Amino acid sequence: MNQLGFPILTILVALPLLAGIVCLFTNAATARRIALAATLADLALGIILWLNYDIGGAQWQFVESVPLFGRFAWALGIDGIALLLIVLSVFLMPICILASWDAIEKRVPEYMAAFLLMESLMLGVFAAQDLFLFYLFFEAGLIPMYLIIGIWGGANRIYASYKFFLYTLLGSVLMLIAMLWMAREAGTTDIPTLMAYDFPVSAQTWLFLAFFASFAVKMPMWPVHTWLPDAHVQAPTAGSVILAGVLLKMGGYGFIRFSLPMFPEASAEMMWLVFGLSMVAVVYTSLVALVQNDMKKLIAYSSVAHMAFVTIGLFAFNRQGIEGAMMVMLAHGLVSGALFLCVGVVYDRMHTREIDRYGGLSNNMPKYALLFMFFTMASVGLPGTANFVGEFLALVGAYDANSWVAAVATTGIILGAAYMLYLYRRIAFGEARTAEAARMIDLSPRELVCLVPIALATLWMGIYPESFLAPMRQDVGALLARIERARPAGDAQLAMGKTTTILTPAAHAGAH
Amino acid sequence: MGESLFFTLPEIILSVSGLLLLLAGAWGGDSHTGRISLVSALALIVAAFVAVDPATHGSAFHGLYTSDAFSAFAKVLIYGAAAVAIIVAPRFFAREASLRAEYPVLILFSAVGMGMMVSAVDLLTLYVGLELQSLAAYVLASFMRRDLRSAEAGLKYFVLGALASGILLYGISLLYGFTGTTLFSGIATAARDGISTGELFGLVFVLAGLAFKISAVPFHMWTPDVYEGAPTPVTAFFASAPKVAAMGLLVRVSVEALGPASLSWQQIVIFSALASTILGGVAAIGQTNIKRLLAYSSINNVGFALFGLAAGNAEGVAATMSYMAVYIVMTLGSFLCVLQMRDADGQPVETIASLSGLSRTRPALAAAFAVFMFSLAGIPPLFGFWPKFLVFDALVGVGMWPLAMIGIATSVIGAYYYLKIVKTIYFDEPAPAFAPAESQIERGLIAISALAVSPLGYLGIPFLAATSAAAAKALF
Numbered sequence: 001m002n003q004l005g006f007p008i009l010t011i012l013v014a015l016p017l018l019a020g021i022v023c024l025f026t027n028a029a030t031a032r033r034i035a036l037a038a039t040l041a042d043l044a045l046g047i048i049l050w051l052n053y054d055i056g057g058a059q060w061q062f063v064e065s066v067p068l069f070g071r072f073a074w075a076l077g078i079d080g081i082a083l084l085l086i087v088l089s090v091f092l093m094p095i096c097i098l099a100s101w102d103a104i105e106k107r108v109p110e111y112m113a114a115f116l117l118m119e120s121l122m123l124g125v126f127a128a129q130d131l132f133l134f135y136l137f138f139e140a141g142l143i144p145m146y147l148i149i150g151i152w153g154g155a156n157r158i159y160a161s162y163k164f165f166l167y168t169l170l171g172s173v174l175m176l177i178a179m180l181w182m183a184r185e186a187g188t189t190d191i192p193t194l195m196a197y198d199f200p201v202s203a204q205t206w207l208f209l210a211f212f213a214s215f216a217v218k219m220p221m222w223p224v225h226t227w228l229p230d231a232h233v234q235a236p237t238a239g240s241v242i243l244a245g246v247l248l249k250m251g252g253y254g255f256i257r258f259s260l261p262m263f264p265e266a267s268a269e270m271m272w273l274v275f276g277l278s279m280v281a282v283v284y285t286s287l288v289a290l291v292q293n294d295m296k297k298l299i300a301y302s303s304v305a306h307m308a309f310v311t312i313g314l315f316a317f318n319r320q321g322i323e324g325a326m327m328v329m330l331a332h333g334l335v336s337g338a339l340f341l342c343v344g345v346v347y348d349r350m351h352t353r354e355i356d357r358y359g360g361l362s363n364n365m366p367k368y369a370l371l372f373m374f375f376t377m378a379s380v381g382l383p384g385t386a387n388f389v390g391e392f393l394a395l396v397g398a399y400d401a402n403s404w405v406a407a408v409a410t411t412g413i414i415l416g417a418a419y420m421l422y423l424y425r426r427i428a429f430g431e432a433r434t435a436e437a438a439r440m441i442d443l444s445p446r447e448l449v450c451l452v453p454i455a456l457a458t459l460w461m462g463i464y465p466e467s468f469l470a471p472m473r474q475d476v477g478a479l480l481a482r483i484e485r486a487r488p489a490g491d492a493q494l495a496m497g498k499t500t501t502i503l504t505p506a507a508h509a510g511a512h
Numbered sequence: 513m514g515e516s517l518f519f520t521l522p523e524i525i526l527s528v529s530g531l532l533l534l535l536a537g538a539w540g541g542d543s544h545t546g547r548i549s550l551v552s553a554l555a556l557i558v559a560a561f562v563a564v565d566p567a568t569h570g571s572a573f574h575g576l577y578t579s580d581a582f583s584a585f586a587k588v589l590i591y592g593a594a595a596v597a598i599i600v601a602p603r604f605f606a607r608e609a610s611l612r613a614e615y616p617v618l619i620l621f622s623a624v625g626m627g628m629m630v631s632a633v634d635l636l637t638l639y640v641g642l643e644l645q646s647l648a649a650y651v652l653a654s655f656m657r658r659d660l661r662s663a664e665a666g667l668k669y670f671v672l673g674a675l676a677s678g679i680l681l682y683g684i685s686l687l688y689g690f691t692g693t694t695l696f697s698g699i700a701t702a703a704r705d706g707i708s709t710g711e712l713f714g715l716v717f718v719l720a721g722l723a724f725k726i727s728a729v730p731f732h733m734w735t736p737d738v739y740e741g742a743p744t745p746v747t748a749f750f751a752s753a754p755k756v757a758a759m760g761l762l763v764r765v766s767v768e769a770l771g772p773a774s775l776s777w778q779q780i781v782i783f784s785a786l787a788s789t790i791l792g793g794v795a796a797i798g799q800t801n802i803k804r805l806l807a808y809s810s811i812n813n814v815g816f817a818l819f820g821l822a823a824g825n826a827e828g829v830a831a832t833m834s835y836m837a838v839y840i841v842m843t844l845g846s847f848l849c850v851l852q853m854r855d856a857d858g859q860p861v862e863t864i865a866s867l868s869g870l871s872r873t874r875p876a877l878a879a880a881f882a883v884f885m886f887s888l889a890g891i892p893p894l895f896g897f898w899p900k901f902l903v904f905d906a907l908v909g910v911g912m913w914p915l916a917m918i919g920i921a922t923s924v925i926g927a928y929y930y931l932k933i934v935k936t937i938y939f940d941e942p943a944p945a946f947a948p949a950e951s952q953i954e955r956g957l958i959a960i961s962a963l964a965v966s967p968l969g970y971l972g973i974p975f976l977a978a979t980s981a982a983a984a985k986a987l988f
Contacts, residue, residue: 070974107872132901140893143886146931150939158939162931169891169927173920176901180908180916210917 003052007064009076009127012045012086013120016093020116028108032101035112039093039119046090053083055470059478060192063129072132072189080471081256081326082126085249088333089126091457092245093119095450096238099341102446103237103348104152111152115238118144122246126253131179131189138214138250139172145231145239145247153234160227160234167227171217178210182262195261195482208266211259212273219251221274221311222281225304232300233353237344240296244303245337249329252310256322260314261479264486267315271401271488274315279408281308286415290422295343295353298423299336302379305412306332306387312409313394317487321397322476323469327390330468331461335378335387338454342372345447346427349440355423360432365442369428371451376424378458380417386461401490516572519579522559522587523627529555530620537613545613546602552616553598556591556623563587563627575695576634585833585983586630586760590753593840594623596957597749600851603951604745607858610656619749622648626757633768635684635694638761642680642725645754646673652749653742665741672724672734680721686714687769696769703772715770719780722765725758728818729787732811736799739807744860747803748847751810752840759814759836763821763829767987774824781822782915786922788815793925797932801862802850805929806843809888812926813839816890819919820903823910830984831902834976838899838965845961846884848954852877854947861946864933869942877949878937880962887965889930890923895969898976 019038023031053061063077078086096115104111121144124137142165150161183189186197199207217224228248232240260267282305289301306328313325345368346361347353362369378385381392391413399406432438443451461468517524533548540548562568564584571578598616605611621644628641650673654666688694690710691702703711724731739747766777792812799805817839820832852874853861871878887896900923907916949955964972 069970070977110871136892136897139891139897143891146934147938150935158935161935161939162928165931166924166928170921170924173923174917177904177908177913177916177920180901180905181913184905184909 003054003061004048007076008045008049009062009078010064010074012042012049012090013076013124013127015042015045015120016116016123017120020113020120023109023113023116026109031109031112032097035097035116036094038116039090039097042119042123043090043094046087049078050083050087050471053078053080053471055080056474059475060129065129072130075129075133075190076127077129077192078127079475080473081253081475083471084326084330084468085126085246085253086123088249088330089119089122089246091453092241092333092337095337095341095454096241098446098450099241099344100236100238103344107151111148114144114147115242118148118242122242122250125250129191131183131191131194134191135172135176135179138254139169141247141250142168145243148239149231149235152236152239155234156230157234160230163227164231167224168217171214171224174210175214178207182207191257195257197262199263201265204263204266205269208259208263208270211254211263212270215251215254215259216277217251218254219248219307219311220304221277221308222284222304223277225281225285228304229297229300232303232340233294233296237340237347240300240340240344241337244299244340245333248303248307249333252307252314252325252329255311255314256326256479261482264483267483268317268486268488271315271317274311275402275405278308278311279405281305282312282409282412283415286412286419289419290415292419293355295355295423295427296340297353298355298419299339299343302416302419303332303336305416306336306379309391309394309409309412312398312405316394316397316401317480317483318397318400318490319476319480320393321401322479323472324390324393324395324397326472326476327386327461327465327468328394329390331378331386331390331458334454334458334461335375335385338371338375338451338458339379341447341450341454342368342375345443346440350434350436355426357434358427358432358437359430359434360428360438361440362428363432364438364440367443367448371443371455372428373424374455375458376420378462380420381413384459384462386458386465389462389465401488403491515570516577519568519570519572520577520631521568522563522591523624523631525559525562526555526620526624526627530617530624533620534614534617537617540613542612545611545615548613549598549602549616552620553595555620556595556598559623559627560588560591563591571633575697576637577628577631578633579631580986581979582760582764582833582983582986583627583631585979586756586836587627589756589837589840590626590630591623593752593756593844594619594626594749596844596848597745597753600748600848600951600954600957601745603954604743604851604860605655608656608659608743610658612655615652615655618648618652622652622749623753626753629757630760630764632761632764633696635687635696635699635769638765639677639681639684642758642761643677645757646677646725649673649750649754652746653738655746656743659743661741662743665738668734668741669738676721676724676731679717679724683714683717683719683721686710686717690714696765699769700771703770707773707776711773712776715773715776716780718765719762719777722758722762723784726755726762726814727807727811728784728814729791729811730784732788732791735811736804736807739810740801740803740862744803744847744851747806748844748851751806751843751847755810755814756836756840759817759832763832764987766821767829778822778824781818785815785818785822786915786919788812788818789919789922790815790925793922793929796926796929799929800864802853802864802867802933803862805864805933806846806850809846809926809930810843813843813888816900816903816919816923819915820906822915823903823906823912825906825910826981826984826988827909828903828906829987830977830980831899831906833983834902834980835899837976837980838895838969841961841964842884842887842896845880845958845965846888848958848961849877849881849884851954852946852949852958856944856947858947864936866943866946867933867936868940870937870946872942873945874949877958880958881937882934883962883966885930885933889927891927893967893970895965895967898970898973
């Protein structure tokens with residue numbers, strides 16, 4: 001079994017699912033309470049998981065495996081990377097339920113059931129240790145999200161839900177064929193074994209591209225990001241939080257879990273594809289964000305830009321890059337989720353996302369303005385917040401790999417500051433542009449309960465990132481050892497000859 | 513002789529009960545239809561149990577007929593689907609005032625024909641079985657005599673079906689002429705040293721005739737019209753049992769008779785499979801009638817099942833048969849849901865628009881419908897994903913991964929129109945509510961099939977894998 005003596009991961013995955021089924025048979029008020037209770041219970045389990053995770057112990061912990069399905073197994077287990085993403089998911093879920101408490105009025109039991117199902121599937125993705133089990137969870141998430149966008153979304157929800165579904169489906173099916181090939185080639189569907197299997201270099205390129213099709217859409221990378229602004233804008237607030245907070249992370253997680261360790265040579269070969277797309281994304285989507293007049297759309301485009309830091313960091317092939325990418329993912333999950341909640345707060349009051357209808361909110365909503373300011377700064381990457389740690393590390397890693405990439409990516413931080421501060425000025429400062437905006441009341445206790453924990457977590461991650469870096473250090477090390485043989489030479493050392501001590505992993509580990 | 517009769521026990525049970533029930537219907541009149549239906553369904557269930565009993569497995573009538581694990585697998589599916597088609601019919605026809613005792617009897621005779629099809633190891637047995645099935649089916653299609661569309665469906669089915677039979681028969685005569693035998697084993701022996709042009713022609717014609725029966729592109733055009741016009745229980749029957757029988761027959765002919773010429777038919781199967789998945793997906797998008805849409809859906813699904821055969825090995829055949837097994841559960845479930853679509857006066861409605869907002873008027877039915885649609889689209893975690901997984905796995909296993917890539921990409925086209933149904937059910941404003949469900953049996957059947965294709969179905973993988981592998985092994 002595992003160090004706890006009970007199958008905690010199975011319970012973690014199954015609990016929301018069962019609660020979701022129960023929700024379907026109750027009324028609105030009960031469904032809300034059941035959903036909150038279930039997500040809080042899952043949060044408690046997630047904390048137990050984190051506390052009991054043995055840093056520096058076995059690579060795969062809490063492992064369970066039952067050969068339930070003949071061709072593949074119910075195999076769960078986590079490493080530090082999966083642990084952090086699971087903790088992020090269970091942390092955001094109760095907040096999502098609270099954010100939907102009053103905002104969702106129609107078909108509440110079904111809504112709660114869809115959200116709980118979503119939670120089960122997300123946790124399953126991060127915990128799965130079997131190739132096909134992973135695929136099942138990965139794909140299945142489309143169904144509840146499709147329903148959430150389509151039923152409880154905005155005016156143009158139908159188009160957005162189709163686009164979301166079909167885009168991601170087309171990406172994923174190609175990955176399935178690659179998985180079938182890999183399972184035959186390696187003779188196993190066990191992910192840890194596959195991570196150590198050396199696929200023929202000639203096949204790696206194809207396999208990489210098939211996985212890339214899936215993860216690039218999920219991430220999303222330019223130019224297949226166009227589903228994201230539509231989905232974000234149309235989804236209900238909590239749906240956007242989950243999309244930005246967790247679903248996008250599945251793409252990054254996929255790169256870490258599959259693309260890099262399983263196809264190191266192809267990853268090195270395709271490095272420039274990833275860098276090229278990411279550089280375009282950072283600059284282009286930041287510029288697009290600058291001219292948005294819809295708050296949610298602006299934040300959605302900023303997500304694309306932030307996720308480009310993740311891909312740049314991952315394909316830098318060094319410790320700073322990969323750890324930075326993980327930190328950006330976690331930080332972005334918190335901060336963009338919080339920003340969507342902030343949009344949701346004013347949307348619930350005014351029912352518009354148009355930036356021009358607001359203004360001067362710092363006068364009548366001081367608490368809101370303060371928290372919104374905090375998250376704006378975090379999104380910009382102010383030191384002391386989580387994003388700074390992640391983006392800094394990712395850029396250091398990118399600089400080690402290629403200084404041009406780092407230079408282009410850094411403009412994203414400047415542009416990020418531009419569009420976020422511009423957004424904040426238009427919303428919070430100046431005079432209220434409409435009478436309704438001036439009349440809006442400040443945050444309710446429920447909204448504070450949603451936002452304050454995220455702010456605290458962001459600060460924690462920004463001030464003492466070691467709590468989050470420590471669990472993944474050993475796993476990033478294992479990943480680096482795996483991809484070392486394919487690592488392309490970076491350009492940062494060219495002029496310096498051998499005096500590259502400051503960036504070597506050993507020196508870095510000491511610096512913490 | 514006695515042994516031969518014993519091996520054909522399922523067919524004998526069905527034939528005898530069919531004849532007796534026909535007499536009962538003739539003397540008792542249409543008022544006994546309910547009881548006759550019940551007995552027919554029981555006969556089918558008994559025949560299914562007999563068919564799976566290994567004691568009844570063997571070769572009969574000097575190699576004209578065989579009963580093995582493959583035929584048993586197919587027969588269970590066929591008889592099960594036929595039984596469902598019988599059980600749901602009386603209520604439907606009673607509303608239309610065209611309830612007749614012949615309906616269950618015709619299905620029984622059709623089932624006998626289908627049983628012969630999957631057990632045929634001789635071209636003549638094949639043909640007799642096929643015609644027995646088809647003749648019963650033509651009558652069933654036009655069963656509602658006073659309904660213009662039903663009569664049209666029957667006529668269309670008959671004319672095109674006769675044409676296909678002619679093509680098939682021509683192919684059979686060519687194969688016989690060039691190999692000198694009608695036995696599958698004999699044809700395989702003759703084809704071992706390469707096939708002549710004449711045999712190739714025969715092969716193409718036989719495959720064309722069979723492609724008509726499974727409604728694979730380019731012989732699919734009758735399907736939407738017949739499915740739309742035929743009474744809904746009959747459509748449910750057409751979409752399930754005969755598909756399995758014809759697919760079983762196609763697999764057996766391809767493997768047992770034409771196995772040595774596999775390179776010749778593989779190309780045909782690949783073309784037909786790809787064309788079916790693409791056309792079935794694209795043409796369904798514009799449909800407004802749910803039965804027409806499901807007709808295109810069946811074309812689409814048959815295409816996927818053919819991918820398994822295209823792999824040309826035991827694994828591929830097992831995948832194809834698993835596909836058919838899951839497919840008939842999904843299809844029967846969908847048609848059972850269509851049967852529930854009646855307006856406040858009890859008249860059947862078939863427009864997709866009438867499903868609008870079903871999730872609010874009939875949440876359980878809506879959920880079942882959505883499960884079937886997502887499952888037909890092959891979206892995990894629903895069980896409809898699994899057979900797609902198997903056929904593409906078989907393709908990858910023989911190195912045909914580029915075909916698998918193209919094939920699975922076409923499934924995204926299909927996903928669009930299934931999503932459209934789910935959208936209509938869940939996202940749109942409610943249309944006038946349907947009449948409440950009357951039949952507990954239909955509800956029960958919908959629930960069972962929805963559960964079978966829900967994620968719970970994955971627990972059945974080991975069983976499905978073992979039985980389909982045994983079935984495929986019987987052919988190789």
